[in-house]
Amino acid sequence: MIRRVAVTGIGAVSALGGTAAEFWEACRQGRSGIGPLEGLPLEGVRIQTGAQALGFDPSKHFDDKQLVPLDRFAQLAIVAAREALAQSGLALRAEEKTRAAIVTGSCYGGKTSEDQGFRSLYFDRSPRVHPMTIPRLMANAGASALTLELGWQGPAWTVSTACSSANHAIGQAFWLVRHGLAEVALAGGSEAPFTYGSLKAWEALRVASPDTCRPFSKGRGGMVLGEGAGMLVLEPLERAQARGAPVLAEIAGFAMGADAHHITQPSAAGAARMMREALAGAGCEAGEIGVVNAHGTGTAINDVVEAAALREVFGAGLDGIRVSATKSLHGHALGASGALEAVSVLLGLRDQSVAPTANFVEADPECPVPLATAFEPFAHRKALSNSFAFGGLNAVLVFSLSE
Amino acid sequence: MSASVPPEILTRVLRTLAETQKLPLEQVTPESTFEQLGIDSLDGINILFALENEFEINIPDESARQVRDIAQLAEGVYSLIQSKAQVPPETAA
Numbered sequence: 001m002i003r004r005v006a007v008t009g010i011g012a013v014s015a016l017g018g019t020a021a022e023f024w025e026a027c028r029q030g031r032s033g034i035g036p037l038e039g040l041p042l043e044g045v046r047i048q049t050g051a052q053a054l055g056f057d058p059s060k061h062f063d064d065k066q067l068v069p070l071d072r073f074a075q076l077a078i079v080a081a082r083e084a085l086a087q088s089g090l091a092l093r094a095e096e097k098t099r100a101a102i103v104t105g106s107c108y109g110g111k112t113s114e115d116q117g118f119r120s121l122y123f124d125r126s127p128r129v130h131p132m133t134i135p136r137l138m139a140n141a142g143a144s145a146l147t148l149e150l151g152w153q154g155p156a157w158t159v160s161t162a163c164s165s166a167n168h169a170i171g172q173a174f175w176l177v178r179h180g181l182a183e184v185a186l187a188g189g190s191e192a193p194f195t196y197g198s199l200k201a202w203e204a205l206r207v208a209s210p211d212t213c214r215p216f217s218k219g220r221g222g223m224v225l226g227e228g229a230g231m232l233v234l235e236p237l238e239r240a241q242a243r244g245a246p247v248l249a250e251i252a253g254f255a256m257g258a259d260a261h262h263i264t265q266p267s268a269a270g271a272a273r274m275m276r277e278a279l280a281g282a283g284c285e286a287g288e289i290g291v292v293n294a295h296g297t298g299t300a301i302n303d304v305v306e307a308a309a310l311r312e313v314f315g316a317g318l319d320g321i322r323v324s325a326t327k328s329l330h331g332h333a334l335g336a337s338g339a340l341e342a343v344s345v346l347l348g349l350r351d352q353s354v355a356p357t358a359n360f361v362e363a364d365p366e367c368p369v370p371l372a373t374a375f376e377p378f379a380h381r382k383a384l385s386n387s388f389a390f391g392g393l394n395a396v397l398v399f400s401l402s403e
Numbered sequence: 404m405s406a407s408v409p410p411e412i413l414t415r416v417l418r419t420l421a422e423t424q425k426l427p428l429e430q431v432t433p434e435s436t437f438e439q440l441g442i443d444s445l446d447g448i449n450i451l452f453a454l455e456n457e458f459e460i461n462i463p464d465e466s467a468r469q470v471r472d473i474a475q476l477a478e479g480v481y482s483l484i485q486s487k488a489q490v491p492p493e494t495a496a
Contacts, residue, residue, distance in 0.1 A: 046464070206448050206464050222464075264445050301444070 001180040004237035006402070008245040009088025011080035011188075012343045014228030014330045015051035019083055023330070023340070024347045027355040028375050032329050034212050034224050034359075041196050046203045049211060050194060051226030051331025069135045070145060071110030076229035076336075077142030077190035078149065085150075088233040088245055090184060092152075100152040101182035102143045103173040105165030105189030107335035108198070109139035115195040142190050142229075154182050163295070164256075165189050166338030167387035167395035170232060171254035174397075177234050184239075188339035190229030199225075205264070207299050213332070215296035215325030215357055216303045216371050218364040223297040226331020230339025232346075237402065248346045252382065252400040253282025259392030266302055266388050271295075271309035275384060278396035279313075282382075286314050289321060289398075290380020291354050293341045294369070295388045296325025297332055306386065307367035322372040322380075324348070328358040338387040338395065345383045345399050354378045408481045415457060416477045423453045433473050458484055 012019065015033025016026035026033065033051040042048060053076065058067055061079050070078075092100055113136035117129035135141060140158035147156050155176060159168040166189025173187030202208045202225065209221035240247050255277035259270030279286055295306055310318055326344045333340055344355040353376060360373040372378070382400045389395075408416075413433065421431040424440055431440060442450070451462050454476075460483040470476050 204448070204452060206451070206467065210464070262443075262445070265443070 003178055003180060005174050005177045005234050005251045006237040006240040006247045007232050007249055007251060007346055008090065008235055008240050008247060009084035009086070009233035010248065010343050010346055011083030011087070011231045012228065012340055013053055013056055013076050013080050014333065014340055015053055015226055016330055018055055020343055020347070023343060027326070027329060027344060030356045030358050030375055032212065032358040033226070034331055037194065040194060040199070045196070045199050046210065047199045047208045047225070049209070049224055051224060051333070052194060053228050069132045071113040071136040071141060072192035073106055073108065073110055073190045074136070074142040074145050076192060076227070077104055077188070077231065078145055080188060080190065080229035080231040081146050081186055084186065084231040084233045090233055090235065090245070092184065096183050097151055098153045099183040100154045101173055101176050101185040102146050102152055102156040103159065103169040103185060103187045104140070104143040105159045105161070105169035105335045105338065106139045106142065106191055107160060107162050107165055108191060108193055110137035110141055111195050111198055112192055113137050115197050146186065160335065161393045161395070162389035162391055163332065163334055163337055164387035164389035164393050164395040165335035166230065166342070167385065167397055168256055170251070170338065170342060171256055171395055171397055173234055174251045174254050177236060184233070184235040186231060186233055188229065188231035189336040191334045191336040192227045193225050193334055194227060209298060212359045213298040213328045214359040214361060215294065215298040215328055216307065216323070216364060216367050216369050217360045218362040220298045220300065220303065220364070222299050223327070223332045226327070226333035228330060228333045228336050228340060230336055230343050232339065232342060247402055249349045249399045249401050251397060252284065253278045253280070253398035254396070255281055256393070256395040259394065261392050263392070264390050266305040267392065268305045268308040268312065270392060270394055271306060271386070271388055272312040274394040274396045275309065275313045275386065278384065278398050282398035282400065284382060284398065284400070287317050288382050289314070289384050290378065291345065291348055291383040292321055292323045293345050293383065293385040294323050294325045295386045296327055296357070298325070298327065302388070303364070303367040306388070307369050310369055319370055321370055322354045322378050323369040324355045324372045325357040326355050329355070338385065341385050342397065342399070345385050349380070349383060349399060349401050352377060352379050408477045412481050412484065413477050416454065416473070416480055419453045419457045420450055420473070423450045433477065435473055437472070454480055460484060460487055
């Protein structure tokens with residue numbers, strides 16, 4: 001059994017706002033969510049900026065009792081999932097709930113809770129940590145909390161592949177629904193990476209920008225961390241059409257694979273192979289793609305390697321494509337990035353427009369791509385979204401408007 | 404930036420490099436290129452980390468990006484040690 005898979009709902013919480021609509025409005029305005037970090041000890045930290053979901057107030061979404069076992073990254077996942085489900089209007093019969101899947105992505109899991117707990121042990125000489133430390137920090141906390149909230153009992157798990165986590169999660173959920181292994185799925189990613197320890201760790205890797213994120217631009221200084229969550233509701237196209245659900249687009253193809261090249265350096269060959277395999281999986285030619293949401297981290301090396309891979313895959317046709325690097329807007333939300341980027345791609349397909357790449361200064365001859373630097377109307381039927389993780393684990397999705 | 408790095412500083416830089424790269428000390432000379440020593444970008448950040456600890460300095464990303472050879476590396480380290488000596492330690496950056 002092979003079924004076409006529709007996206008019928010999306011949710012997003014990020015530095016751009018608390019909903020997908022607010023996210024899209026910021027994209028329209030080209031307003032980046034990157035700014036000075038708040039609420040963290042920053043003395044002696046080189047990283048001073050980030051894309052924090054500052055407007056996110058847990059008390060508006062959960063009562064005090066509900067919050068006890070929930071780290072911020074799980075809270076974000078739940079809120080984005082609620083939005084996606086409300087949009088899709090999906091209602092499941094009791095027997096369908098055992099075939100409803102939840103696949104989440106997260107690089108870090110409950111880092112904030114872990115940091116707080118261990119800090120109290122190491123520095124305050126506290127004799128114990130909070131008993132919810134483990135339930136809060138486990139990377140599957142968001143997925144598990146969603147099964148409890150929804151009563152879904154089908155396949156549920158969490159993917160942790162650094163910056164590709166959400167694309168891997170969405171892709172695997174797509175395969176489940178496509179092949180009838182699940183009836184419906186909720187998939188995406190969430191991340192809350194802002195702790196002192198995490199900032200120091202990124203600082204040591206020397207890939208973080210001192211100010212902002214400028215993908216594919218001359219003078220780019222590196223990546224900027226972000227936080228948030230994106231969630232998608234996936235269901236068979238036939239089911240969506242039968243119940244008159246809003247179909248944003250279909251997921252047409254997915255590919256994942258490993259560079260087997262280097263623990264931090266990307267590989268153009270690996271990235272190009274993954275894009276080709278995703279296109280093959282979608283049964284479409286490179287020439288049919290209108291928009292590419294690039295991995296586009298704004299590091300010196302990623303953008304050069306990705307530009308080379310794009311040229312290899314799309315050839316001269318690349319010049320007719322719009323490349324959008326939205327990490328310049330929502331920051332690099334690690335395990336949530338692919339899901340936020342999927343939201344931008346899906347809304348771009350819906351509105352026949354392309355989300356911009358913010359903070360661009362000047363083209364860099366080292367990484368020439370036809371970059372969308374302002375929000376613009378753009379007719380297209382298909383879009384591709386890249387995620388290339390540290391560790392060389394790549395995941396590429398192809399989205400398509402229904403014929 | 405002065406090219407006259409004191410010999411004891413140079414020796415410590417070379418030793419730190421050799422230890423980080425797990426190379427025999429005699430193989431690491433001021434004339435060695437990073438390529439000859441098999442140093443890639445990831446090794447580079449490990450070396451910067453080791454040098455920051457060895458000399459109790461902070462090497463800014465910008466300065467690190469400029470370094471092309473061991474002589475420049477040693478000069479950069481020496482210059483940071485000198486500027487550290489001129490300001491109170493808690494404001495050295």
